Amino acid sequence: MYLLWLRVAAVFYGLGSISAVPAVLGRRPRWQQLCVCFAITGWLFHFVSFVEMLSGARHLAALGLHEVQSTLSLLIATAFMLVWIRYKAVSFGMFAMPLALLLALVPALGPDRHAFSSPFIRSGWIFVHVTTLLAAYASLIFSMIASILYLVQERRMKNKETPGFLEWLPPLDTMDQIAQTSLVVGFCCMTVGLLAGSLIAQEHIGAAYFLDPKVLLSFVMWILYVVLLFVRRSTGLRGRRAVYLSSAVFIVMLSVWAANLLSSVHRFSVP
Amino acid sequence: MKLVVAGVNHKTAPVELRERLAIAQERLAEVTRSLIEEAGVREAMVLSTCNRVEVVACHDQAELPVFFQKFFAIDPAELRPHFYEHADADAVRHLFRVASSLDSMIVGEPQILGQVKEAYAVARSVGAAHAQMDRLLQAAFATAKKVRTDTQIGSSSVSIASVAVDLARKIFGSLDNRRVLLVGAGKMSELAAKHLIQQGANSILVANRTHQRAMHLAQSFGGSTLRFEDLYATADQADIIITSTGSATPLFRREHGQQFMHRRRNRPMFFIDIAVPRDVDPEMNKVDGVFLYDIDDLQSVAASHLANRKLEAEKAEAIISLEVERFQRRSLAVDVVPTIVALQRSIEELRQAELRRAQSRLQSLNPEQIAAVDAVTRGLANKFLHMPLAAIKAASLDGNAAAIEMMRNIFKLTEVGEEDESVVTALNTSGKEQE
Numbered sequence: 293m294y295l296l297w298l299r300v301a302a303v304f305y306g307l308g309s310i311s312a313v314p315a316v317l318g319r320r321p322r323w324q325q326l327c328v329c330f331a332i333t334g335w336l337f338h339f340v341s342f343v344e345m346l347s348g349a350r351h352l353a354a355l356g357l358h359e360v361q362s363t364l365s366l367l368i369a370t371a372f373m374l375v376w377i378r379y380k381a382v383s384f385g386m387f388a389m390p391l392a393l394l395l396a397l398v399p400a401l402g403p404d405r406h407a408f409s410s411p412f413i414r415s416g417w418i419f420v421h422v423t424t425l426l427a428a429y430a431s432l433i434f435s436m437i438a439s440i441l442y443l444v445q446e447r448r449m450k451n452k453e454t455p456g457f458l459e460w461l462p463p464l465d466t467m468d469q470i471a472q473t474s475l476v477v478g479f480c481c482m483t484v485g486l487l488a489g490s491l492i493a494q495e496h497i498g499a500a501y502f503l504d505p506k507v508l509l510s511f512v513m514w515i516l517y518v519v520l521l522f523v524r525r526s527t528g529l530r531g532r533r534a535v536y537l538s539s540a541v542f543i544v545m546l547s548v549w550a551a552n553l554l555s556s557v558h559r560f561s562v563p
Numbered sequence: 564m565k566l567v568v569a570g571v572n573h574k575t576a577p578v579e580l581r582e583r584l585a586i587a588q589e590r591l592a593e594v595t596r597s598l599i600e601e602a603g604v605r606e607a608m609v610l611s612t613c614n615r616v617e618v619v620a621c622h623d624q625a626e627l628p629v630f631f632q633k634f635f636a637i638d639p640a641e642l643r644p645h646f647y648e649h650a651d652a653d654a655v656r657h658l659f660r661v662a663s664s665l666d667s668m669i670v671g672e673p674q675i676l677g678q679v680k681e682a683y684a685v686a687r688s689v690g691a692a693h694a695q696m697d698r699l700l701q702a703a704f705a706t707a708k709k710v711r712t713d714t715q716i717g718s719s720s721v722s723i724a725s726v727a728v729d730l731a732r733k734i735f736g737s738l739d740n741r742r743v744l745l746v747g748a749g750k751m752s753e754l755a756a757k758h759l760i761q762q763g764a765n766s767i768l769v770a771n772r773t774h775q776r777a778m779h780l781a782q783s784f785g786g787s788t789l790r791f792e793d794l795y796a797t798a799d800q801a802d803i804i805i806t807s808t809g810s811a812t813p814l815f816r817r818e819h820g821q822q823f824m825h826r827r828r829n830r831p832m833f834f835i836d837i838a839v840p841r842d843v844d845p846e847m848n849k850v851d852g853v854f855l856y857d858i859d860d861l862q863s864v865a866a867s868h869l870a871n872r873k874l875e876a877e878k879a880e881a882i883i884s885l886e887v888e889r890f891q892r893r894s895l896a897v898d899v900v901p902t903i904v905a906l907q908r909s910i911e912e913l914r915q916a917e918l919r920r921a922q923s924r925l926q927s928l929n930p931e932q933i934a935a936v937d938a939v940t941r942g943l944a945n946k947f948l949h950m951p952l953a954a955i956k957a958a959s960l961d962g963n964a965a966a967i968e969m970m971r972n973i974f975k976l977t978e979v980g981e982e983d984e985s986v987v988t989a990l991n992t993s994g995k996e997q998e
Contacts, residue, residue: 321712379736449733450848452860463736464831528828531851 294348295400297341298362302400304334305369305393312385316460324382331376331389335369338396342366358399360426365395367430375434375470381462384470387437417492424485429545431478436542438471439535446531468530471538475524479517486514506551513544566699568657569627569648570610570617573668576645584635586611591685594634599691601630606696608686610661612678614668619658621695655699656887662703663710664717665879671716671872676707698894706886713882716875719868723751723861724758726868727835730861731759731803734833734854739763744801746770746794747808748780751837755805756784768801770794772808799823805835806842813844820850827852835861895967899959902967903952905976914944 308330315323345359372388375381445461461467493507520537523529529537571581586594591609598607598618606621618627628646632639649657660666664675683700686692692700711717720726728738735741741764745752748771756767767786770793771777777788789797794814798804799822806814815834823832834855836843841857848855918925918940925936951970958966970976 445733449730449854452856452864461733463732464734465736528830530829530831533851 294341294344297337297344298396298400301334301338301341302393302396304330304337305365305389305396308334308385309389309393312382312389316383316386327382327385327389328373328376331369331372331385334392335366335373338362338366338369360422361395362399363423364426364430365392367427368392368395368433371430371434371474379462379466379470381466381470383441383460383462384434384437388434391433417488421485421488421492424481424488428478428482428485429549431474431481432538432542432545435471435474435478435538438467438474439538442467442471442530443532443535471534472524475521475538479521482514482517486510506548509544509548509551513541513548516541516544565623565650566619566621566654566695567627567648567650568617568619568654569646570615570631571642571645571647572615572617572666574666575647580641580645581614581616583637584611584616584631585613586616588681591682592689595686595691596689597634598630599689606686606693607691608682608696608700610679610682612675615661615666617661619654619696619699652887652891655702655890656883658699658703659706659883659886659890660880662707663879663883664707665710665876665883669721669869670876671721673717676704679703679707695894698897699890702886702890706883709886710879710882714875714878716872716879719871721865721869721872723837723858723865724755726861726864727755727805727856728758728762730835730854730856730864731764731833732762734831735802737763740765741802742766742768742800744768744770744789744798744804745780746798746804746806746814746842747772747838748776749807749837752805752807752835753780753783755835755837759803760784764803768797795819795822799826799832801832802830803833803835805837807836807838808842809838810842811840814842815847816844817846817850820847820853824850824852837861895959895964899955899967902955902971902976906951906955906970906974907948909974909976910944910948914940 308327311323311327311330314320315327342362345362368388369392372384372392375384441461442464445464445467448461449464489507489510520541523537524534571584573581576584586609591611594611595607595609598604598609598620601622603624604620604622608619610617610619618630620627627648628639628642631637631642631646657666662676662679664671664673667675679700683692683696686696720729731738731741738759741759743756743759743764743766745756745767748769756764760767767781767784768789769777769781769784769786770789770791771780772791774788774790780786781788798815798819804815808814820832829852831852831854834843834847834853836855836857839858843855843857845855845857847853918937925933928936951974955967955970958964958970
C-alpha cells in the first residue's frame with residue numbers, strides 16, 4: 293500500500309515541480325499558491341507512505357536504499373515547507389520539488405530488493421542515526437542552494453543588472469538567513485547522528501570501526517562543519533567566501549555518501 | 564439615454580489649464596450635485612486628479628462643454644481645443660482605461676483606481692449615481708483588478724525613490740527596523756527616505772553640514788541628527804545611506820567601506836548616491852557586502868521598468884477591449900427590456916382601442932362571446948408580436964444596437980420612463996404568461 297501513496301506523492305511533487313516554474317519565474321501569485329498546495333498534498337501522501345513503510349517493515353528506521361532515498365526526499369520536501377512557512381519564499385520550490393521528485397521516483401517504481409539484512413540494525417539507535425544524518429544532508433543541500441542563489445543575486449546587484457530573467461530571486465538577507473539556519477539545523481542533526489552511530493559501533497564492533505574510510509570521512513566532515521560554523525558566526529562571513537566554505541562541506545558530504553562503496557564495515561546489504 | 568465621458572487630461576491640456584479646472588476634494592460633492600441638477604443629466608460622476616478633470620454622465624440631452632464653461636468660468640475658445648468627449652462604447656473604454664491606469668501619465672501607477680473609487684463614492688453620497696453608473700463603475704473596478712492580476716503592469720517601480728526602495732528590499736528583505744542615514748538634506752533624498760519609512764524603516768539619522776537644516780529634516784521624520792564630523796565614526800550604524808551633498812570630492816571612499824564592513828561584521832550596507840558630482844567613490848561597490856547605486860543606475864533601472872510596462876500595457880489593452888465588449892453586450896441585454904415593454908404596451912393599446920371602437924357592434928354578444936373575442940384579439944396580437952420580440956432579443960444577444968434602434972423607429976416607440984417601471988414589470992410578466 294505504501295508504494296501507492298508514494299507514487300501519488302511523486303505525482304504531486306511532479307506537479308509541484310511544473311507549477312514552480314511559472315510560480316517563480318513568472319511570479320504569478322496563483323501559480324505560487326498552486327505550487328505550495330501541490331507540495332503540501334505531496335508531502336501528506338509521502339508522510340502516510342513513510343509511516344506505512346516503517347510499520348510494514350516492522351523496524352523503526354529507513355534501512356533499504358530505496359527507503360533512504362524516500363526519507364531524504366520527504367525531508368527535503370519538509371525543509372521546503374519550513375522555508376515557505378518562515379520566509380514565504382517559493383523560489384526554493386524550483387529546486388526542492390524536482391529534487392524531492394527525483395529522490396522519490398526510484399523507490400516509487402517498485403519495492404526494494406536490496407534490504408539491509410544485518411541483525412543489529414533493528415535497534416532503536418539506528419533509527420536516530422539514519423534519520424538525523426539524512427536530515428543533516430537535506431539541510432546541507434538547502435544551505436547550498438541558498439548560498440548559490442545568494443551569490444547569483446549578489447552578482448546581479450553588484451553589476452546593476454536591469455531586471456530580467458532572474459528577477460524572482462529572493463532578497464539577500466532571506467537567503468543568508470536560510471543558509472545560516474539550515475547550516476545550524478544540519479549541524480545539530482549531524483552531531484546527534486554521528487553520536488548515535490558511534491554508540492552503535494562501539495557496542496557491536498569496537499574501536500576497529502573507527503578506522504574505516506567512511507567513518508573517518510564522516511568525522512572530517514563534522515570537524516569541517518564546526519570550523520565553517522565558527523568562522524561564519526565569528527566574522528559574519530557572507531557572500532562568496534561563505535559559499536566557498538559551504539561548498540567544501542558539501543563536497544565532503546558527497547564523498548562521505550560515496551564512501552559507502554569503499555567502506556568494508558559500514559555495509560549492511562547483502563549483494 | 565447616452566453615456567458620456569468628457570473633460571481634459573494630461574495628454575490634451577497643459578498644466579496651466581488643468582490647474583484652473585482642478586476641483587478640490589472638499590468641493591467635489593458640490594460640483595457633482597450641480598452637475599446632476601443640469602437639465603437632462605440623469606447620473607453623473609466627477610473625477611478630478613492632478614492629471615485629469617473628467618465628467619462621467621448619463622444624460623438625455625445635455626451640453627457638457629457648456630457646463631464646464633459655465634462652472635469654471637472659462638472661455639469656450641480656450642477650452643475647445645483641449646476638450647474631449649467620448650460617447651457610449653468609447654466612453655466605457657475610456658473609463659476602463661483610466662481606472663486600469665493605462666491613461667495615466669505614468670502607466671500602471673496605482674493611485675488612480677483609488678481616486679476613481681473616491682469620485683464614485685462622492686457621486687453616490689450626493690445621489691448622483693444610480694443603476695447605470697453603478698453597473699459601469701463596478702465593471703470598471705473589475706476590469707482594473709483583472710488588468711492588475713493578469714498583467715504585470717504595476718509590478719515594477721518607475722520612480723527613482725521607489726526603485727531605491729525596491730533595491731533595498733532586494734538586499735534586506737523586509738525593511739522593518741532598518742536604519743537609514745541621510746547625508747545632505749536634498750529634496751530627492753527626503754523623498755527616498757519617506758518611501759523607505761513607508762516600507763517599515765523606522766529609524767532615521769540626518770547628517771548635514773548646516774546643523775539647522777539637519778535638525779529640521781530630522782524632526783519631520785521623527786529621527787535624530789548626527790554631527791557631520793562624526794560621520795565616519797557612526798555611519799556604520801546605518802543599513803542604508805542616502806547621500807546628496809554638494810561636495811566636490813567623494814565623501815565615502817573604498818577604505819571607509821572596508822572599515823564599515825569590518826565594524827558591521829559583514830552585514831550588508833546599501834549606498835544610494837543621488838548627488839552630482841557623486842558623494843561615494845564608485846570603487847566602493849567592489850567592497851564585499853557593500854552595494855552602491857548612483858543616480859544613473861537608479862534611472863536606468865527605472866527606464867527599463869518603464870519599457871517593460873509599455874509591453875504589459877499592450878496586454879492590458881486587449882483585456883480592456885474584451886471587457887468593453889462584454890459590458891456593452893450585457894448593458895444592451897438590460898437596455899432592451901424597455902424596448903420590449905414599450906412594444907408590448909403599444910400593441911396592447913392598439914388592441915384596446917380597436918375593441919373600444921367595435922364596442923357598439925359587439926353589444927349583442929353574451930359575456931362568454933366577449934371573452935372569446937378578447938382572447939382571439941389578444942392571441943392575434945401576441946402572434947404578431949412574436950417575430951419582432953424574437954428579433955429584439957436576438958439583436959440584444961448580438962450586441963446589435965443599430966437593429967434595436969431601427970425597431971424602435973419602425974414601431975415609433977418612446978422611452979419608458981422610470982415612473983412607468985411598475986407598469987413595465989406588470990406588463991412584462993403578463994406578456995410572458997401568454998407566450
